[in-house]
């Protein structure tokens with residue numbers, strides 16, 4: 677150390693005008709940490725593994741027919757003597773209704789991470805207080821949108837990675853995945869025509885451009901390709917009754933497998 681530096685006290689500028697960095701104490705050599713055993717990848721817990729109920733989610737772009745199919749499936753399952761909980765995200769609980777209002781109707785910017793956390797907060801509360809209790813009772817849970825929507829919409833926005841968003845949701849729900857996810861696949865132009873015909877006011881996400889909706893569709897299809905055993909992908913332009921029949925066939929098979 678030069679005599680000029682030694683004369684200056686801590687933090688004060690030396691003659692050169694630069695602050696003097698005090699000499700750092702010598703760090704003793706750290707002990708070597710023994711190599712950790714490799715932890716095997718943990719299986720993701722699905723509704724099937726944790727409870728006797730059946731967890732069915734409906735996914736797809738806006739106007740794809742999720743609400744229509746949820747209603748038809750509920751009618752059928754109830755007719756089969758099943759107890760059904762029909763619900764949705766965001767907004768399936770009192771807390772969720774407040775969160776839904778922020779994420780869909782807040783005027784002004786919501787940062788991407790804040791938005792992802794809001795959806796995850798809604799989901800955490802919904803799964804803990806509505807979905808899991810229903811699955812434990814043995815009910816059929818029919819849910820409009822779940823974690824695949826978060827992954828597809830955030831993934832399409834390209835702000836957060838799809839993997840990060842999925843991990844966040846799995847943390848929020850303690851790893852709950854649906855037994856069946858019905859993806860209603862519809863091209864964005866057809867979806868827009870349906871929404872225009874419906875004459876409903878657009879929410880924040882619906883008002884996005886067609887290329888955004890095209891990316892969302894692409895993300896949904898890649899999620900389905902990655903987990904073919906969980907997804908049932910159906911052409912949403914088919915007549916509603918035809919789609920409903922395909923959904924019923926799959927749900928009936930899952931319910932049979934559960935009781936046999």
Ligand SMILES: Nc1ncnc2c1ncn2[C@@H]1O[C@H](COP(=O)(O)OP(=O)(O)OP(=O)(O)O)[C@@H](O)[C@H]1O
Pocket residue numbers: 736737738739740741742743744745870871874912913914915916917919
């Ligand atoms: N298979 C179908 N063929 C033609 N039109 C359909 C079909 N299914 C639903 N529709 C119509 O499309 C419109 C949107 O349907 P629905 O509300 O069920 O979609 P959604 O996916 O729930 O939409 P959102 O994302 O806005 O909630 C409605 O007018 C509905 O009657």
Ligand SMILES: [Mg+2]
Pocket residue numbers: 742743744820
């Ligand atoms: Mg709907």
